Amino acid sequence: MLSSDLSPPSTNTSPKPNFIWLVYLLFGGLMLVLIFSATRLTLANAPSREAVAELEPYGLVTIRFSTEPNPPLPSGTVGLSFTLIDDRRRPVEVDRARFEYGTEASDQPVGASQAQPMADGSGMFMGQAQFAQVGTWWLRLTIAKGDSQAEVRYTFYVEPAQ
Numbered sequence: 001m002l003s004s005d006l007s008p009p010s011t012n013t014s015p016k017p018n019f020i021w022l023v024y025l026l027f028g029g030l031m032l033v034l035i036f037s038a039t040r041l042t043l044a045n046a047p048s049r050e051a052v053a054e055l056e057p058y059g060l061v062t063i064r065f066s067t068e069p070n071p072p073l074p075s076g077t078v079g080l081s082f083t084l085i086d087d088r089r090r091p092v093e094v095d096r097a098r099f100e101y102g103t104e105a106s107d108q109p110v111g112a113s114q115a116q117p118m119a120d121g122s123g124m125f126m127g128q129a130q131f132a133q134v135g136t137w138w139l140r141l142t143i144a145k146g147d148s149q150a151e152v153r154y155t156f157y158v159e160p161a162q
Helices: 020-045
Strands: 050-055 059-066 078-086 096-103 111-116 124-129 135-146 148-158
Touching: 050 135, 050 148, 059 124, 059 135, 059 148, 078 096, 096 124, 096 148
Parallel strands: none
Antiparallel strands: 050 059, 059 078, 078 124, 096 111, 096 135, 135 148
8 A cells, every 4th residue: 555645634624714705895885985975975065955934824834946957057047946835745825936046145136036836736836047157046935825925045056067
């Protein structure tokens, strides 16, 4: 018998550790943290598009403001919509909805108009505006029902046209 063929069996049967899975986990975790941080920062810097006003006989009315396109651009006409709902999430009907808007640098309005109600009874009012320059703008909406009147103000950023 040859002694070289009869070497004792190895007692170490565990494979060599493979740390590549740890690298994948760390990379995936880092990407999630970066995405979460960027989203949180964007949301924190974005001005609110919702405001609450007290208007009799409805009590507190939530008014959601949106633009089309979003974000608004300084080229062409921007569609504005205002959705009015009460604290029970029902549409609110008002007699008048008027808005005015201007640049952050001045409290003087650049434009003003009457918002028109949608015919479907959804509590939505539509209007149009033109923003002449890039920057921060304000919009003041005044709503009225009978003798009761309420006013809310929004701030938003007009981005450069691409």
